[in-house]
Amino acid sequence: MAFPFSGQIQLPHKLMNLIDHSRLNHSQPFDPDTEVHTPRGKYTCVHYGMMFPNLSAPFNFLNFLIVVGQPKIKLFKNTHLIKTSAINTANVLVGTAVGTPDHFNGYSVQHDCELISNGSLLRFANDILIEGKYPLFHAKREGHDFNFDLKIEATDKVANFVELVGGMYQHWSLLCQYEGFLDYKGKKTKVQGLCTYEYARGINVNLPMQFFTYQIINIDENTQVLLVEVLGSLNSVIQKRVYLRSLDDYGDIYEEGFNLTVQEFEPNRLTTPNGLSMRLPQQFSWTVNDNHGVPLITIEGRSNQDFQYGMAGGYAGSYQYQGTFKGKAIEGTGYIEWLDIRES
Template sequence: MSRLFPKQIVAPKPLHEMIDYSGKRNGRPFDVETETHTPQGKYTCVHYGVMIPNLPAPFNFLNLLTVVGQPRVKIFRNEHLIKTSSIDTANVLIGTAIGTKDYFNGYSVKNDCALVSNGSSLCFGRDLVLEGTYPNFHAYREGHEFNFDLKITATDKVANFAELTFGLYNHWALLCQYEGYLEYQGKKTHVEGLCTYEYARAIDINLHMNYFTYHILNIDEKTQVLLVEVLGPLNLVLQRRVYIRAIDDHGSIHSEDFKLEVHEFESQRSITPNGLSMRLPRTFSWSVNDEKGKLLMCVDGLANGDFQYGMAGGYAGSYQYKGTFRGQTIEGTGYIEYLDTRTK
């Protein structure tokens, strides 16, 4: 059964643009001078991530999601991991559908990590190494039940999710191609395709968010679609966009008649280690129109039941989808992040 929430409030467009400049940045090539530093100066929290949808079973998806320095934002903060201080606490999610017991861990930045200040080499305990500079990156993990070795080549196609005034918060995602292998219980599986390489940085303020979801769909060998919906207090719409980009296209963003509805939730509530309570989606649909008011894309999704905790303070998983994109039939395995603390 679908669930109803309070009416959503959309802030006037000029107000959005005064607070967040990211909409004006999209469609431009990635600036190679963009910083990817670890926490420093006014920035007390940074995020590095690699997200891969549409993997073969039993994996379904892979995300390498790191947070260095715990954010003030309640729904993204892992308070239970802090042993010394917020800025000394990092966490890493190695998320796939197989869900090994060591997929999520916390670390002391000082004692457990080796992080080069410009972000060119990041080592989190014995769990993850993410290294390289634009456009060539390398992610690997060894000595575990689940391991991988992936070469990642970034394009200049970038989705700018947030660029808040006064540099309060920045977040972007590069369209990348990857190739390598996943290893589970000693068996290696060759993989290749499209993924994202992401970076975010924030100062130590509490941005009030009650709901967040992020989807990645690889439509074909060249084209990738991203969906973001973020709601604040009183269901204020902070962002609602579908980003489209391709190997040979800097892409566009769309929000015309955006609709996302959960039709059925999982029967049991999920309680995070930090005490947040939420229901995760089981079946859902979403759609968006183009600038002429015609249907651009619609998707019906069925969650694979593989949500893993550690997407900051929420969950990441995958879903099977069918739908249409620019009039053509599509299907595949999408990637989803989900976090919802609204009463329901």
């Protein structure tokens, strides 16, 4: 049985553009003066992220997902980590398929972290260090079963996911290149390729999100595809988009013909540390058309069953895929984030 998330409520593009300006501000170079500050003023929650898809086994994927200050959004909040206050609570996921026991942790911003206000240095206890300014960053972890040392160089190719009116919430992603090594139990593996550097900031409001998935596929050594689907109350569509970009092209946003269908879920529902119940996909497919109504990309994916908790209040992992891109066959290992608190 397939589960295509039917019965969705789609608001007109003109109305959505009044609420979210991101569709109006795409395919433009990244502004190097864009702020990546830690929580301040009205922005009580910020997110830093780096995602590395298409890694060889046993890793499959790597992500650094950092939330400083817990949001009000139920789907993203880790209430169980809060010991003093939401703004004093940070959480860090270092996710990869080897799934070491210390991959997800919560920290006191005041006592456990060293955070430079402009985001140029982020240290979370002895867990992870990310430092640098656009376009050069360095991520390092040592003293654990799983460690790494990675140099990341960002391009000016940016995907603007969200720009809510009044600056209530903003979220964007840069296409980056990286090189370095992963170290698992003393064995080092050299890695290089395309990754992302991401930043979000939000004010202290609750948004009625019920479902969220974010997926990354590196088509080749130059081209990256991002998928986003977000649903709100009553299955209302907040966003259903595919972003395409490459090292030499600012790319575009594609929405027509978007369809994500789950053919099979994992047999058992999971209960998160916050008591949320959700199903994770095992076999699924997705597609979107280009601006001429021709299929741009079609994907048949199967989970590697390596989901790790800590993607905010949900899970991140990887999947094997086969499909087509502009009519040519493709295959590889994709990256996937999945949060779903709907009852069905």
